[in-house]
Amino acid sequence: MCEFCTRHGEGKKWYENMENYSKEVFSRVNSKDNLKKYLRGFRKRLSFLPYTAYRVKKLFPGLYDSLVYPRVTSHLKKTHFGQVVPLEDAFNIVERVHSIVRLPCVCRKVTRGKEYRYCLGVGMDLREYVQDVPDFQNFDLISREKAKKLLNYLEGEGMVHSIWTFGTPFIGAICNCDRDCMAYNVQVKFDIAKAMWKGEYVAQIDPFLCNGCRQCMKQCIFQGVEYDMREEKCRVNIQKCYGCGICRKVCKKEALNLQDRYQVMGSQAVW
16 A cells, blocks of 8 residues: 555555545644635646746756655645545545535646636535635535546546545545646656655556557556557556556456556555
8 A cells, every 4th residue: 555545544545534534634734724825826836836847857857856856746745646546436435525516627727728627625515715715616516426427427538536635634636637637747747746646556458358459558648558569469567557447448348457556566666
């Protein structure tokens, strides 16, 4: 299990520990005033900080990787970071939390300039905390069934589910990420910090079922699936796989499955 499970999971996956979605945990690690202050400047920070950091990294790559990258990552781990979860685990979360709201995605406001209601606030009802904060005002309280339908639809559109903290270990949201997500840009495209951790699983491909159609390659936004020209089959690069499981959606042969990361040789320490 990941380091967050060890610290905050009480013997299980840390995002399955419902205490981490509670008002009590939020009160230990955050406050209403701090959250409002953080969220008021969120879109502005997303609009320039990642791009500024990327320019610095291009100018001083060695210095950035040795000094800046670990410091930014350490800060995010304490304040606001995500971890990938497969659809089944996202369903399990929405089945167990007390409140689910649908809200606009700030990332897409930055990258696309439009409002897309792709995010779910889960657990503690934050509406009273952020109802006067721009970008976070338009909340829709939705049912568990509607939340699951949305998650399933977005997975079909190629989006990866992830849980997000607002003061670790408090979890306040399930986001649905693709290449327009700023966390994806920070981590995969720009490689300026670790903002979104790999999931508790890795994908595996049954070579006897795989017909080499490569649809799973097209679906994977992390380049975690490769094609073996010799065998004419696809295979998973466990160093790159995030364990999101969205590759399964497009495999007509049902050749893909998820396995616990700690059970797959070579992937236990790859987060």
